[in-house]
Amino acid sequence: MASIDPNIDPYGYLGITQNSDGSITRRPEFLATCTADSDPKSPVLIKDIPINQQNNTWARLYLPAPESGAAPATKRPLLVYYHGGGFILCSAASSIFHAFCSRLAAEIPALVVSVEYRLAPEHRLPAAYDDSAEALDWIRTAGDEWLTDYADFSNCFLMGTSAGGNIAYHVGLRECVDVDQPKPLKIQGLILHQPFFGGVERTPSEIRLAGDKVLPPLLSDIMWDLSLPVGVDQDHEYSNPIRAVRLDVVEKVKDQGLRLLVTGCDGDPLVDRQIELVKMLKDKGVDVVDQFSDGGFHGCEIFDDSKAIVLYAALKKFVLNS
Template sequence: MLSLISIYILAFQLSHPFNPGQSTNFAMATEPESDVVVFEAPAHFRIYKSGKIERLQRHPVLPAGVDETTGVASKDVVLDADTGLSVRLYRPKIQDPSEKLPVLVYFHGGGFLIESADSSTYHNYVNALAAAAGVVAVSVDYRLAPEHPLPAAYDDSWAALLWAASVQDGWLTEHGDVSRLFLAGDSAGANIVHDMLMRAASNGGPRIEGAILLHPWFSGSTAIEGEPPVAAAITALMWSVACPGAVDGTDDPRMNPMAPGAPALEKLACERLLVSAGKKDGLAARDRAYYDAVTASSWRGTVDWLESEGEEHVFFLTKPDCDKAKELMDRVVAFISAGAAA
């Protein structure tokens, strides 16, 4: 199965041949404006010029419960009935009732436009992560754009992070150790992780031991070396739908942490950072540039890098049993357990 970003690039190239020297006209003059499809990711979503989105062939929603294979238990908790903000909690099989486990807050991907914490994609992944890493996981079901434009997803994620850190649920009280708090996310979810670290720095947030950015979705108005120009074009379109109020476009600091005027990376409010990318991912150059920028900054934490050879964007979600996905999972587990061993 092609990764989402590969599908986006393929669909864009087929329907809108890209010339970096020319502006792209997304509209078709013969159709009513509201009916013009400006972008389509086959089997995932279709975006209209009016801003409407049509979500296609959604992944099945899986109920919370006990997973027979891993022994991980899960449950849903509503945090805000008015906005619909909720989280899905995961508690691994408890061997020692007196042991306190690290708490990991997870933010799913999907370009801020699709997916959910209870979709089969993310339920299965976070369930496996909780089992492998031995963490109490809090998977955030934030509101999606365009119905809820950004910063709704960022605000929901921040509210969920504060809720997790405040230990208001019995599973967190009995089994969680919020002094060992981790953040993780993939693609747009990894983008959210970066925003949470910056918010924590400026808003007096909780202490965060480590953050894991899996194939983070970053971009900018100008393609960088090694970045396919079409990737930047696709991001610009999707970002304009998800965040129509962004004055600087994809140079908004939330999408481009290295943009002029963006908050200094030395403010990252965690002690350790793991950044990963797929070698064949159209976002790999941006992800590496982010890692290099953090390394070159005066941030006092430690940052690690893992690039999966021959793999595309978020391949570990669609191929969790392949060798490279297992290697990445092992690296994530080692990253979380490193603090306890220190």
């Protein structure tokens, strides 16, 4: 994929072919990691558990191995993670996200639940939101021993990378709306790692980075065309939280004391949209921590270890509130 210019051959870059029935054929996912392939010397234990067999959704759990002599049920922060891929690609088993979550669990340390959700265009939004919210209900009721023994349900965070950051935001808003329902899971914060948002009008960063070799606006347009409900444009609330902001929901976010961490970099065409979201939320009184760096590219911390180290430190500080 890296050898293909996304501005010249975006479908080849993505490894997809559009079909006449509205679906897409994806290049086989050759870089995937199953639990059996995990490093046996890893300090993190890993297992997969089905959530909704009809929708073929499941979760991959990452548990920092209990230290020798530690209490048998040491509670860890619970971090629910949603992978990236523009809503149309990748999986919780994709090697890049598997490695990211494994290290995330070890660095904080936290019990990480990485969610497998349905992809568009076969399952357009809000399917990914529905699956991701269903995963929270599963966590609350599953009774899995890793969750009951090691997860601190009162200290839960929703996190996502790129499209996953978009999911964490929208699912977090849903949870705020449904706050009156009895729930054993207390969401303390949302972590939006280079979140994927859009809009009809180009931002200055999208214009400046129109020829970007990682995620040019042309590529984002294709992803939104394939993932948004049929007949809507990128100013829809799923894509553009500024143009379609629900002030009543934002007010609930503030009232409930939900904290947000938003990360980005100025080498990402989406950076202006991320900064705009931060400004809007701060202006409404929401507790937002933002971390924007110079240079980089969309998803750089997934691929660049030196940048990942800085991100893990920020995540640890945010989750542990230190």
